[in-house]
Amino acid sequence: MTITGGCHCGAIRYEAQGDVIVHALCHCSDCRRSAGAPMVGWTMYRGDAVKVTKGTPKVYASSENARRHFCPDCGTGLFYVNETMLPGLIDIQSATYDDPNAVPPKAHIQVAERIGWMERVHELPTFERFPPG
Numbered sequence: 001m002t003i004t005g006g007c008h009c010g011a012i013r014y015e016a017q018g019d020v021i022v023h024a025l026c027h028c029s030d031c032r033r034s035a036g037a038p039m040v041g042w043t044m045y046r047g048d049a050v051k052v053t054k055g056t057p058k059v060y061a062s063s064e065n066a067r068r069h070f071c072p073d074c075g076t077g078l079f080y081v082n083e084t085m086l087p088g089l090i091d092i093q094s095a096t097y098d099d100p101n102a103v104p105p106k107a108h109i110q111v112a113e114r115i116g117w118m119e120r121v122h123e124l125p126t127f128e129r130f131p132p133g
């Protein structure tokens with residue numbers, strides 16, 4: 001399977017070939033803060049399976065060995081690489097897929113750092129668009 005995706009403004013585009021190793025929803029505070037979101041979906045691939053086809057992401061060292069790649073124009077988070085903890089692998093922020101339904105997640109990870117109210121967030125009322133009134 002070939003997956004395509006990119007950032008919000010379109011300056012960065014990428015392509016991923018072959019099977020996803022795992023798709024996990026990460027609740028760690030580093031992911032939350034860098035994305036500005038309550039959790040972040042990551043699909044893991046072999047490093048050589050993913051290539052940037054347009055533009056050049058900016059790389060941010062979010063910890064000693066962690067490298068987060070994002071669009072320098074619109075700020076969308078795209079990739080995570082950690083050659084110490086995850087040698088030869090790359091994670092893609094799965095919500096940047098052109099078809100984010102293509103690969104469903106298999107697990108929640110780092111729930112030790114999860115925001116308290118996220119545990120029961122699926123119980124909230126839902127609206128097709130916005131609540132009435």
Ligand SMILES: [Zn+2]
Pocket residue numbers: 007008009010011012071072073074075076
């Ligand atoms: Zn962009």
Ligand SMILES: [Zn+2]
Pocket residue numbers: 026027028029030031032110
């Ligand atoms: Zn994380």
